[in-house]
Structure formats: structure tokens, C-alpha cells
Amino acid sequence: MDMVYKGEHLLPGELGKVFVILSFGAALLSAISYYFAATNTDKLDKSWLRMARIAYRINTISILGVGVQLFYILYNNYFEYHYAWSYTSRSLPVYYLVSGFWNGQEGGFLLWTFWQAVLGNVLISRAGSWEKPVMSVVALSQVVLATMLLGIDVFGARLGSSPFLLLRESGIEAPIFKQADYLSYIKDGQGMNPLLQNYWMIIHPPTLFLGLASVVVPFAYAIAGLWQRRYKEWINQAIPYALFASLILGVGVIMGSLWAYESLNFGGFWAWDPVENASIFPWLTLIGGLHVMIVYKNSGHSYFTATLLVLISFILVLYTSFLSRSGVLGETSVHAFTDLGMFSQLVTYILIFLVLSVWLLVSRWKEMPISKKDEETYSREFWMFVGAVFLGLSCFHLVFITSIPVWNKAFGTKIAPPIDLVGHYNVIQGAFAMVITILTGFTQFLKYKKTDVTRFFITTLIYFALAAAITVLVGYLTGLYKLHFVFMLVLFGSVYAFLANGQVLVDALKGKFKLAGSAVAHIGFALMLIGALISAGTREVVSQTDGAGINIPGFDKASGMGSPRENIMIYKNEPKRMGKFMITYLGDSVAAPNRYFKVNYKELDDKGKVVDEFLLKPNVLTNPQMGSEPSPVPATKHYLFHDLYTHVTALPVATAKNPNTGDAQAAADHGQENDETLYDEPVPHQVGVGDTIRYRDGYIVLKSLSREVQVQNIPLGPNDAAIGANLEVVAHDRTFKAAPVYMIKNKAVLTFPRKVDDAGLKLALTKIIPNENKVEIMVYQQPLNKRPYIVMRALDFPFINLLWAGTVIMIIGFILSISRRNKELKTTSAVKAQSVAENA
């Protein structure tokens, strides 16, 4: 029997599904039409082209339609849709709805296909004679991406995963779906993972996806060049797009690491996690490809390498998507997606483009303009080629290790990645980085075709010596020399690349300004490496505690992420020494979903004098709907030359035995008399005015006694009396006031104790001893382990700003290069048009 469900909003989902199917159909039509347009020999017949363009535009509009419908569902909190229910909640601010949009895998594919649609439209207006073959490839990729969103069953297998799946159809089994009004029980969505509620999550995914999507453009040009036998021309056309893709992809990756640094708690900006590695595979090969494309343009060498690297880059984009979405990384990665049942579909996607690339390379092998002549040894083209090959090798190593789970799955083996994985990556990738940076340096002193060897050697060696001197100095000052020698070599290479490209930049500013782009980008890259090297290599755990606590023999040798004894526990209002800081946990404040912990830092010099004081508020994010424990978010004090990075690693757990977290504390405050269990056995002190009571954390002074005390709502009769004790509590250099009251009302004695929570005290005036002119003060102390505390970890990252500054400089370099290559393209096409006109 068909159930009629109440309260569902089915229209946006139905519309969305129609748009998804339309986008698929239009992309398919566009791809086929472009193919026929490209192979049509009748130059005057524009009908295929017209149809292809219209279909592509329909595809673009449908994708926008899908996006609008999905956003409409999220915006209106239609939790009958699985996507809205899984990733958003009513309390989520609108700007985070945007990141909810690409929270799921379906949203990721949508974003990807959207960017590809945009790029396609750019190509339609700009590609000219290249439009037909290039767009055939782009439209084909668009077809495959559209299938990822279909979510329909074809011959028993599910094709794609629809973002418009209803909650009751999503395979979740629950009895409420048997009721027509089930929706009235679903009050709110699961909410977004609090870690994603961060501004970086609004801009990082679109940037990364634009980067990944734009790799298709140079790929499509390479395929088109081979297919249409326009072997030489495609390279010039594709250079600006390859630059653009490398730029955006690089920026996207760096944004991801900034996000990790700012809001995740693994303590750094790069962890060699498989998902992170996967995002730089295509970047490495594309950068390599870009360099050999320029080599081919200037010298006619390295044609095959350029084509191969460009083709590989796109295949790696697809492989990246496969790795992070197929669930294959489950055992090695912390943040891979789980399998949505698209394993074989993702593999098919790779195979389609792999087979196409291989087939074209093989069938056109003999016709390719591969130079028969050998490059000169002292020529720029030869060493740029070597550099590109090393970039490829570096990528090969990353792919090889990251894919260990794939090898295990394919060959049925059970190999685990190297134990010290981070160290392994650092050393091997460091070796590649050294080679690449040195090449980035001296290749700039070489010219295309042939170079004056003596002059080259003199310049090279001068800079080598200078770089070596600086490396020794920097390595010694930062302590980098204590690490594996490879890192000193990387430092040397980077300093050398910086200096050599600095020289090129100075020359460029004097005249040949068009050369500035590459020099600036290389300088930025060198600075990035220096920054990453020093900050990650010589980062210091400020919160390291040694020896104290439960002793575990043989444990100090353990290393890696769980390095021993990196956490420090601090009680509220009890200052503790941490490195050169005196830190005090002052309290916490809640602004849902954040809970901030105020920690005061006093930086002390050798004599113990305070030289700097500041407040850091590391927080934890909670999401009750997701039922997970709070996620810590770091707080960082940024200096120009280093960062102090801190995050909370543990908090007291609220249990019946240990009710000292926020809520329990508040409850105890109200239930006045029921909080005895919170305190140690009270200690009575008999004191007169001016006397001092010493206790564990400081002392208490009885300042005065006063008769004019009022206790709320208790009127005093003529025979009644009330006495207040004005006490001053000094704990850890902080002063508090408290005035407990002793009252006789209707011949009964009442005491009104006062609490000083920040000092972990409760004070009561329990007896008046008129003969001795003394009173009895009862001191209740909170036992240490019931006092509020936090456990945190603090790291110092030296020179991390070099990494970010280098990134910005590299971006500038890329932009300069793109504008230069674009201008070149325009002048060459203008010259060509002119010569065509003259010939006619």
C-alpha cells in the first residue's frame, strides 16, 4: 500500500532530479555533437557546432538549477531530504549553509561539474578553432560527472548518488517511516560537523575544486592536439590554462593546510595524510608539465614529456577523487569519505580517460614531433626537462606510498605503510625538493639552446658559495642542523633558488620585465619551502612535561603524533610554569557551539620579570546532535617570526563522582547545602580581626566584623542578630572578597556560607566567641582533583610566516606569468592573422 506522507516538500527534489537528468542528457548531446562537429569535413556546416553549444548551455543552466534546488532545500530546513538532514540544522547560520552545500560527496561533485561548466563556457568564447575538439573532451568529462549525481538504478546497480534522496528512501530503517506524519518527529537535522564551521570551509572547497576542474582544460588541449594532429599548436594555447590550473590548485591546497593549522588539532599544517597527498599529485605533475611545455615552445624539445605529464595530471585528478571517495583509504586516512557505493563508477571514470590517452599516444606515436637532436648540456631546456622529470618522480613516490591500501586491495596483500611514515615522507620528498630547488636556481643562469659555459660556471658557483654560507648560518641559528642532513640540503637548495631567482628578478626589473613572473613564482616557492622546513622541523613542544606523573619505562623513545608527555594540566586560577611562560587558566565562557577557555600567558625573562602578557582562548566545539565529544579548536598567538599554537586536549568529564564541569557546578551553586561532597573535610579556625588563616593555595585575612548585614528576604526581629565577617582571600596573587554571615533568628542559629569558586573555597562563619574577641571561620577547600582544570598542548612554530608569505609571492608570480603568456598568445595570433591576410 502506498503511504501518503504528510508535510513533505517534494517539489524542489523532483525539480532537482529533473535538472540532474537534464544536465546528463544535455552533456551527452553536447559531447556527441562536438565530436561530429570536430570530425565533420564540411567546414561550412555549422549545425553540429550550434547544437553542441546549445546543449552545453542547457547543461550549464541545469547544473545551476540543481544548485538552486539544493540550496532551497537547505535554506528552508527541509529535513525530509537526507542531504539537509545529514549536514545542516536549524541553528546553522546562513553562511555555513554554503559550506553545508559541499559537505557531502554529492555536493563536491556538483561543485566540480559547476566549475567545469563555467570553464567550458569560457572555452566556447575563447578557444576559436580549438573549440570543437577541446570541448568534445570537456563535454565528455561533463557527461561522466553528471552520472555521479544521477542516483538511479541501472540493471540493478546504482549509478551515482543523488543529493535529492529523501530521508525515508535513504536506507535508514526506522519505524517512524511507517507513519504518515513521520516528519513531525524530525525536529532538526544532524547539524554540520563543528570542525567544518569555519570560514576556510567556505572558500577552500570551491578553490580546490576549481583547481581540480581546471586541469581538464590543458588535458583537453593535449587530447585535441593528438586527435586533430595539430601537434605543435596545442601547447601554446594550453600554457595559460595550465598556469591557471596550477595556481588555483596550489592555492586550494595551501588553503586546506591553513584551515588545518587554524582549526584542526593535529598540530601543524601538513600531516602527509593520504587525502592531503592526493591533492598534490596533479599539482606536481602539472607543474612539471608546464615547464616542459615552455621548453617545447622555446626549443622544440621535450614534446613527449610535456604531453605525457599533462595527460597524467588529469588522470591523477580522477585518481585523487577515487582515493578520497571510494572508501579505499579507510585504514590509513583520518578524513577520507566512506564508500557511497560508487567504487566501480569511479574506476570506470579513470579508465575512460586513461584508455583514451593511451590509445592516442600509441596511435600517434610515429607522427609526434619528437626531436631527434640531443639537447645541449649547458642549455636551459635540458635542465628544465630534468626538473620536470624529478617533479614527476616526487609525485610517483607519493602516489606509490599513498596507494598502499589500493595495492593491498588489488593484490590481496597486507602491507602496512612504513612505521615512521611522516619521517619517511619528509626525508624522501626532501631529497626531491633539494634537487628541484637547485635546478630552479641554476637553470635560470642558462639560456635556451646554448650558454657561455665559463660565465655560467662563475655565476653559479658564486651563488652556490653564498647560498652555502647563508644555509650554515640559518641552519645553525634555527637548530635545523640537528635534524636529518637532508633537511640542510633542502634548505641549501631553497636558499640557492631564492638567491638565483632574486638575481633574475633584479635583471627583469631593469628591463626584461616579462621574465619577472617565473622569478617571482620561484622565489615564492623557495620561501614556502624554507618556511615549511624551519617551522615543521624545529617546532618546539612548549607544553612538554618531563618525568612527573606515572612513570612508564622505555616510553620516551616513542615518537610520531602521539609523542610522549606533550600535554600539560592546569587547574583554574592556579598559575603554572610552561617553558618561558607562566600560564593561568582563568575560566571559560560559552557561545554555542563554542566553549572558550581563557588562558592568561605571562612571558617571563631570565630574572622572572614579566615581559609580555596576553590572553589566548582555545575553544572546543560541541554538536549535541552528532553525539560526539567536543572537538578542540586551537588558538594561536601570532608573532612576526613565530607562532605560539595552543589547543585543549582534555577536559574533566562530568560524572556522578566528579561533577565539576560547567553544568554540575551551576547546579551545585543553587543547591546550597547539597554540595558538601564537593569539598574536603572542613577545617575550623579561630581568629580575631586582622588575623590571617593560611591554607593550601594562599591565605585569608579577617578584615573586620560588621553588624550591618542584610541577608536577602530575611527581616530581623528585635531579638535577632546578624554578624558578617569581611574576609579577604589571596590565592596565587589574586584577591577575592567574601562575607559569610552568622545569624541568630528566633533563637536559632543560621549560617550563610559564601563561596569563592575561583579559589575553590567555601567559607562559613560558624561561631562567635565574645570572651576571646574571636570568631570561628570554617574553611571548606575543594580537593585538587575536583577543581576545574584543562589539559592543553602548546607548540611553537618558528618562521611559519615565511610559508604564508611565500605562498602569496608565488601567487603573484603565477598571475604575472599568466598575463605574459596571454599577451604572447594574442600577439602570435595577431601576427598569424596578419600573415594569413597578406597571403590572401
Added chain:
Amino acid sequence: MKKSSIVGLVVIAIAISVIIATYSKSSTYGSFSDARQTTEELRVVGQLDKAKELYYDATKDANYFSFFVKDNKGEECKVIFTGTKPQDFEKSEQIVLTGKMTGKEFHASYILMKCPSKYTKDKIEVTEAKAKTAEI
């Protein structure tokens, strides 16, 4: 011979050495009994024994966390980690420990958890929602 061919040969040599270096350094997923027979660090895959106590008391030592894990062969062992309790540790379905055996305890230097997949989680959450409807 062409220079690019020489470069090609060098590249192949490096690629092979990378593979060999990785293979010789790569470890295997083992069990606690494997760990007892070696002094090297290795990886153990297993499940958290949720019936036994997870011990972490920051007031005694902020860098000591102990728990019990049953490896894939069914053997159980006490594990000690010098750090804080990882977030949502109790919810883990599978744990990959990196470390070595010291005496009768396994000292982990690194813990990787596999948390329940989204779809199983969905199931739990909805049954909770159902419990609420029963009250009404």
C-alpha cells in the same frame, strides 16, 4: 646515447630504489603475539574492549591513557598511550595501533581510529528519535 635516455635510466633507477626503500621499510599489520616476538615497532589492528575500563585521569597524569584492545586474532592486551584520550575514542569501530610491547603492555605511539560509517550512525540516531515518539 642521447642525454634524455641517460636521464631516463637514472629515473628508472631512482624509481626502483624508491620502491625497494619503501618495501623494506614497510611494515605489516600484526597481532599482539607478533608484537611480543619483536623489539621493533609494528601496527596492530583491533577493537576497543568497551567492557573494560578506559583509564585517563588528568589530575594524576595528563599524559597517561590506558585501555584494552582485542586484536583481530582475539587476543586482548592492555595498551598505554602517553597522551590524552583521543576524541570520540569510545565510538571507534576499529583501532590501528602503532607501537611495541613492553612487558605485558603494549605501548602505542600512534593511534588511528576508524569511526562508524555515516549510515550506521544514521540508524542509531533515528532509533533515538523513535524513543522520543514513544513518550508522546
